[in-house]
């Protein structure tokens with residue numbers, strides 16, 4: 001950058017960064033996350049320690065619509081955004097003067113929702129001369145693990161959420177390589193669709209998980225392994241198989257125990273997720289497995305992954321529930337890596353709904 | 361007193377720094393709808409050009425709609441965040457009134473409008489009090505243009521009606537069909553909002569401004585899903 005063309009804002013940000021680096025003191029990052037239906041803000045110390053993690057959830061509002069309505073979510077974010085940030089600072093007992101950077105999710109997600117968080121982050125950054133960091137939402141989910149345990153590279157992270165199913169290979173901090181991803185539905189979406197077929201309310205994941213523990217996995221359902229060397233996933237065939245099973249049974253006048261169907265569905269999903277993860281561990285010599293994303297709350301998945309990782313003798317990290325679902329602490333944690341490298345965003349940072357992890 | 365003013369409620373991006381009785385700087389574009397990318401840099405440049413550090417501001421003025429939902433949100437989310445982080449008052453100004461202010465001094469009826477799809481417009485009516493303020497006659501609303509025009513004819517009596525706004529062009533024929541020569545149209549520079557007007561209005565209202573947290577857009581409409589849900593609820597076909 002041409003020094004003479006530097007804006008005052010850019011000068012302030014670089015001065016603040018250099019002064020803090022020289023001081024050698026701890027780093028406090030304010031995280032902001034608005035990619036879907038949670039307005040969240042958090043203060044994290046040195047990328048590891050959560051001082052606050054405030055989440056204004058809209059789940060009750062969207063439940064009535066049977067899914068997240070983007071326009072409704074965006075409206076709520078505008079109402080909540082500064083209140084949520086203020087609350088996060090208060091709980092952390094910090095003021096903006098003590099914040100070294102603002103890390104914000106800029107994709108992927110609902111564009112209208114992302115824009116609210118990005119606008120707020122940029123506004124505060126400009127007003128107070130605080131460095132700005134753009135964070136990929138999935139990078140955030142993965143870094144939620146670092147709030148629990150230090151990362152040990154190389155590692156494999158299995159990311160499963162309402163919108164994502166990905167196997168990510170990491171050689172070092174901030175280096176993400178996607179080994180495989182879903183070719184159709186995300187695992188969480190498949191859960192929601194099957195839950196709807198079983199007349200369970202949105203979001204369906206927790207209901208299926210609970211029901212599955214009451215049933216027996218005795219309904220034959222396919223496993224979608226795809227090509228032998230592929231790390232990709234596919235859940236739409238499984239979802240159709242579940243619907244067909246229900247339909248055929250109804251036509252024959254038989255009843256299928258919903259608990260058994262839920263257990264069988266969950267068995268198929270988790271077997272594929274877990275076995276592909278472990279194959280990646282063996283092939284790439286990973287030292288650690290990280291589970292990330294909202295579906296990490298799923299008991300069936302946690303249990304299977306735990307027991308298989310134990311069998312294979314590979315350390316597994318699963319964040320607590322509050323850090324698995326969307327939250328800003330994970331964004332601050334991921335932002336810390338970029339802070340250390342001085343990778344700051346400009347005031348032209350935009351919300352990017354289809355942001356890719358590899359290129360961000 | 362220095363006020364930063366912002367309008368991103370439609371295609372126009374306008375930002376200004378106003379000091380007491382003077383407009384120190386204003387940037388207005390009417391071409392690209394990437395406000396999220398351009399607005400904050402535009403503000404940064406304007407602050408530098410007027411030698412203003414953010415801490416020297418006395419308040420923020422922002423157009424709060426109606427307009428494009430996303431556009432309005434970018435302006436409002438940014439304005440309330442700047443205001444909150446600097447502990448400044450923030451004043452929300454009607455996006456329609458901001459356009460109407462272009463016609464300060466016009467003797468008859470001033471009617472700004474934005475297209476709101478399906479034959480509807482966001483609109484209101486104003487008269488000029490002297491050369492520096494407006495009185496609101498009809499509060500801003502969303503209404504079918506075909507219903508609005510006769511209403512305006514009645515309201516105007518024999519006076520003329522000046523239609524303002526970038527979207528007037530697309531409705532000009534309809535307006536002329538109903539109102540004939542009673543309808544007036546302005547030269548292009550009158551049709552887009554200027555943040556300088558918003559800054560001036562905001563400056564007068566800084567004392568009465570509320571908490572930055574409470575600032576929200578004025579959409580004039582429920583989100584479609586909410587409207588549907590409410591209608592179904594009234595029919596009794598859904599439970600809470």
Ligand SMILES: [Zn+2]
Pocket residue numbers: 137141161293294325326
């Ligand atoms: Zn997520």
